[in-house]
Amino acid sequence: MTDFSPLDSEAASKRLNNIVKRTPLIYNAKLSEKYEAEIYLKREDLQVVRSYKLRGAYNMISQLSTAQLNRGIVCASAGNHAQGVAFSCDKLGTKGVIFMPEITPRQKVKQTEMFGNGQVELVLVGDTFDDCLREALAYTAAHNMTFIPPFDNYSIIEGQGTVGVEILQDLPGADVVIMPVGGGGLAAGAGTYLKSKNPHIVLLGAEPEGAPSMSEALTQGAPVTLAAIERFVDGAAVKRVGELTYELCARVLDDMQLVAEGKVCTTILKLYNEDAIVVEPAGALSVAALDAYADKIKGKKVVCVISGGNNDIERMQEIKEKSLLYEGLKHYFIVRFPQRPGALKLFVNNVLGPHDDITRFEFIKKTNRENGPALVGIELANKADYNALVQRMKEFKFEIIELNNDQTLFEYLV
The missing domain is CATH 3.30.70.260 (ACT domain)
Incomplete structure (x- = not known):
C-alpha cells in the first residue's frame, strides 16, 4: 500500500457517522449492457444535501476548536459546498457567512438557506466561483473567522475520501472508478483512499470541456489559472484547481477526460428519462465519460460517482437545447x-x-x-x-x- 498521510478517510467515516447518509451503490442494467461491463452508480445525489460536499465540510468544521466555532466560519461556493457548510453550521450551532456567485441557480440558494436553518448569512457576489472566493477570503480576515475551503484542505479532502471508503466496502472488487473533477477534492480524497487500498484500481477523472483546469494542470505540471471558463457545469467549473488536490490527483489519477457540455446535457436527459435519476451537470460527468472509455472498461466492474442532484428545474429548457445542438x-x-x-x-x-x-x-x-x-x-x-x-x-x-x-x-x- 502507498502512504498518503495525513489523510485518514476511515477515521473521517466514523466522524461522519449519523451525519451523512451512506449512499447506495446501484447496479445499472442499461449502462452495463451498453458497455459490456458491470456499471454501478454511486448515488451521492441521494445525500442529505444532495451532493457529496457535506462530507468534507462537516469533517473539517466538526474538528474546529470551541473558540473557532464561537467566532463563526466563512465559505465560498458555487452551491453544493455551501449547502454542506450550511447543514454543518446548523448541526454544530455555529454562525456561517456563505459567499456564492451571483449566477448561482436560485434552487441552490434556497436550499442553502433551508439547510442553514437560520444559522447562515448568504452573500451573492461576482460572476464566478473565483470572484466570490476573493471576497470571502477578505471577509474572513477582516472578521477573524475560520475559512472553510471547498476543496484545497486536507480535512476537506479526507472527508470527500469517505466516498471511496463506501465504494470499497460495497464493491471490494471494483476495477475502475470514474469521478467528476472540479477543484479536485473528490478525486483527490476518494482517489487517494482507493489507490492506498488497491494500487491496481484504475481511477479516471471527468472534467467539463469548457473548464479544463485539472487537465491543464496535469499537462503543465502545476496548477494554472485559466483565463476564461464555460460556467454551465457550475459544480465543476473553476479557473484553478487546488495545490493539494493537484498534488494528490497527479499521483492517483490514471487519466483525465474532457466532456463536452452538450454531451453532459444529453446524459442528464437520458438519466432522467430512462432511470428517473435527477442529476446536476457536474453529477452527469462520470456517466458522460463512459463513451470515451468504452474499450478500456469492457468486462470490468466500473463505478461512476454521481456527485450531486441539485439541478434547478428552470434550467431544463437550456439543458434540452444544448443537448439537441450537440446531437x-x-x-x-x-x-x-x-x-x-x-x-x-x-x-x-x-x-x-x-x-x-x-x-x-x-x-x-x-x-x-x-x-x-x-x-x-x-x-x-x-x-x-x-x-x-x-x-x-x-x-x-x-x-x-x-x-x-x-x-x-x-x-x-x-
Whole structure:
C-alpha cells in the first residue's frame, strides 16, 4: 500500500457517522449492457444535501476548536459546498457567512438557506466561483473567522475520501472508478483512499470541456489559472484547481477526460428519462465519460460517482437545447427568402422534411417583413437529415447562413 498521510478517510467515516447518509451503490442494467461491463452508480445525489460536499465540510468544521466555532466560519461556493457548510453550521450551532456567485441557480440558494436553518448569512457576489472566493477570503480576515475551503484542505479532502471508503466496502472488487473533477477534492480524497487500498484500481477523472483546469494542470505540471471558463457545469467549473488536490490527483489519477457540455446535457436527459435519476451537470460527468472509455472498461466492474442532484428545474429548457445542438438535431439559420409570392409557403411545404419542425421563426429586420432575412430554428428527427435539408434550401434558391457553424453570430442572434 502507498502512504498518503495525513489523510485518514476511515477515521473521517466514523466522524461522519449519523451525519451523512451512506449512499447506495446501484447496479445499472442499461449502462452495463451498453458497455459490456458491470456499471454501478454511486448515488451521492441521494445525500442529505444532495451532493457529496457535506462530507468534507462537516469533517473539517466538526474538528474546529470551541473558540473557532464561537467566532463563526466563512465559505465560498458555487452551491453544493455551501449547502454542506450550511447543514454543518446548523448541526454544530455555529454562525456561517456563505459567499456564492451571483449566477448561482436560485434552487441552490434556497436550499442553502433551508439547510442553514437560520444559522447562515448568504452573500451573492461576482460572476464566478473565483470572484466570490476573493471576497470571502477578505471577509474572513477582516472578521477573524475560520475559512472553510471547498476543496484545497486536507480535512476537506479526507472527508470527500469517505466516498471511496463506501465504494470499497460495497464493491471490494471494483476495477475502475470514474469521478467528476472540479477543484479536485473528490478525486483527490476518494482517489487517494482507493489507490492506498488497491494500487491496481484504475481511477479516471471527468472534467467539463469548457473548464479544463485539472487537465491543464496535469499537462503543465502545476496548477494554472485559466483565463476564461464555460460556467454551465457550475459544480465543476473553476479557473484553478487546488495545490493539494493537484498534488494528490497527479499521483492517483490514471487519466483525465474532457466532456463536452452538450454531451453532459444529453446524459442528464437520458438519466432522467430512462432511470428517473435527477442529476446536476457536474453529477452527469462520470456517466458522460463512459463513451470515451468504452474499450478500456469492457468486462470490468466500473463505478461512476454521481456527485450531486441539485439541478434547478428552470434550467431544463437550456439543458434540452444544448443537448439537441450537440446531437446535431437542432440547427439555426439566417434565411433570405426569394423575392416572389408564396416563398414562405414554399419553404414550409417543399424545403422542410416530413419530420422537420420549425421551433423558432422571426424576421431580423422588423421594417422589412415577408422578404427580409429571418432567423429560423429547425429541429430534426434524425441527424442524418441535415445535409438533405440544406441541399433543398439551395435548390429552391433560399440564401442561408448556417449559424451553428458561426459561433459569433450564433451567440449574438440565438
